[in-house]
Amino acid sequence: MEALIQQFFNLDVMLQAWPIVWRGLLMTLLLCLAVIPLGLIGGLVVALANLSRYRAVRWATIVFVDFFRAIPPLVLLIFVKEGLPFAGIRFSPFLAVCVAFLLNNSAYYGEVYRAGIESIGAGQTEAARSTGLSSFQATVYVVLPQAVRNVLPDLLSNTIEVVKLTSLASVVAFHELLYSADMARSVTYNASPIVMAAAIYLILLLPVVRLLGRLEHRMST
Amino acid sequence: MSSFAEAFLNWEVILQYLPAIGRGVIVTIQIAILVVISGIALGLLLAVVRSYRITLVNWMIVALVDTLRSLPPLVLILLIYFGLPNIGINMGGFVVVWLVLTLVLAAFAEEIFWAGLLSVDKGQWQAARSTGLGYTQALLYVVMPQAVRMTIPPLTNRTIAITKNTALGTVIGVAEIMNEATTAVSFSGNASPLFVGAVAYVLLFLPVVYLGRWIETRFAWKKN
Numbered sequence A: 001m002e003a004l005i006q007q008f009f010n011l012d013v014m015l016q017a018w019p020i021v022w023r024g025l026l027m028t029l030l031l032c033l034a035v036i037p038l039g040l041i042g043g044l045v046v047a048l049a050n051l052s053r054y055r056a057v058r059w060a061t062i063v064f065v066d067f068f069r070a071i072p073p074l075v076l077l078i079f080v081k082e083g084l085p086f087a088g089i090r091f092s093p094f095l096a097v098c099v100a101f102l103l104n105n106s107a108y109y110g111e112v113y114r115a116g117i118e119s120i121g122a123g124q125t126e127a128a129r130s131t132g133l134s135s136f137q138a139t140v141y142v143v144l145p146q147a148v149r150n151v152l153p154d155l156l157s158n159t160i161e162v163v164k165l166t167s168l169a170s171v172v173a174f175h176e177l178l179y180s181a182d183m184a185r186s187v188t189y190n191a192s193p194i195v196m197a198a199a200i201y202l203i204l205l206l207p208v209v210r211l212l213g214r215l216e217h218r219m220s221t
Numbered sequence B: 001m002s003s004f005a006e007a008f009l010n011w012e013v014i015l016q017y018l019p020a021i022g023r024g025v026i027v028t029i030q031i032a033i034l035v036v037i038s039g040i041a042l043g044l045l046l047a048v049v050r051s052y053r054i055t056l057v058n059w060m061i062v063a064l065v066d067t068l069r070s071l072p073p074l075v076l077i078l079l080i081y082f083g084l085p086n087i088g089i090n091m092g093g094f095v096v097v098w099l100v101l102t103l104v105l106a107a108f109a110e111e112i113f114w115a116g117l118l119s120v121d122k123g124q125w126q127a128a129r130s131t132g133l134g135y136t137q138a139l140l141y142v143v144m145p146q147a148v149r150m151t152i153p154p155l156t157n158r159t160i161a162i163t164k165n166t167a168l169g170t171v172i173g174v175a176e177i178m179n180e181a182t183t184a185v186s187f188s189g190n191a192s193p194l195f196v197g198a199v200a201y202v203l204l205f206l207p208v209v210y211l212g213r214w215i216e217t218r219f220a221w222k223k224n
Helices: A002-008 A011-049 A055-070 A073-087 A093-116 A124-132 A135-150 A151-172 A177-188 A192-220 B002-008 B011-051 B055-070 B073-087 B093-119 B122-130 B135-172 B176-188 B192-219
Strands: none
Touching: A002 A192, A002 B073, A011 A093, A011 A135, A011 A151, A011 A177, A011 B176, A055 A093, A073 A093, A073 A124, A073 A151, A073 B002, A073 B135, A073 B176, A073 B192, A093 A135, A093 A151, A124 A135, A135 A151, A151 A177, A151 A192, A151 B055, A151 B073, A151 B135, A177 A192, A177 B073, A177 B093, A192 B073, B002 B192, B011 B055, B011 B093, B011 B135, B011 B176, B011 B192, B055 B093, B073 B093, B073 B135, B093 B135, B122 B135, B135 B176, B135 B192, B176 B192
């Protein structure tokens, strides 16, 4: 028991690690501010492309979505960061994470939007079109607002996954929360900094997970 | 374009490291199958226990599930892999990845099964009990089969997403696809193994993604 506390809940080590972990937390938040909007917008583009009247465009979006749903985000990230330089394309760790996550998250958010759009009856589009709106206007002003409201819990759930995903950036040496905590661990030979990082993730995400549960419950009744 | 082919499609390098990546594929498949079986079984067990509505037990299940849903799997993997040896518990990387992904999948599966159980009409319970079935019998023979059917589409999607996390094993040196590929890149000074590794993942998971799509349409049930 003594050893357990010493190894995982060592306050001295935590205090010592705090400055670097705090900087890591700020970088994680910065990363979230970049990748969440990128994914939300990218996903919307994918979902709209999926409605295109051109079959080739629709097929291209399906291939895009399936490909990036099949490839693990970490594989994609390592490929962008470590593989592309061999072809002369170099990204900073931050940019590499943004590029890899834009591709990955657009596919996932795109699927969520698609489910939302499919939940709206064709009558809505027809009614909107009959009032003189163009098909683009009908989608943007009539279908999308209802679609997004229908899939709000799924959008939130996916956003939680995106925040958790940012921890992968540690693998390509981006100095975010987990990277900083793991640095502190390797210097102190003590796992307490990682416990601290875990606690921070919990403080950030546990309320959202609880909210999501309530939201899902309300939507289903 | 030729520099691109030279960097990613160097056949000499590919042929040299193909056996290693092949061994990685087997490790990835092993972890993935073990995680799917143990994760879903544990999730189902937790949901069944929760349905007995013992306040203290339920409180613990909810706390565990919500915690596992809030933490990035990589945090848990590093915590267990680097933390536990210092208090005398030694686990190999393979076991750590299996354990962490099992717990994470179990948490999500429990939540999905529980939602399925709640969505079964009360009348089903009452009818089952009134024919003389006990609580456990009604749960296992009447309610569970209906609940599980409804949970199949969301469960499939979640299972695919979590199984893909087997790639995280590379961080703690599990010799799965990604680990073999990055090792090969540093030995050969050529990115082709990485390309092959990525292709291997896509070949492995694309059929599963399609299976997921098929199940989604096959089991789709309309919300009113």
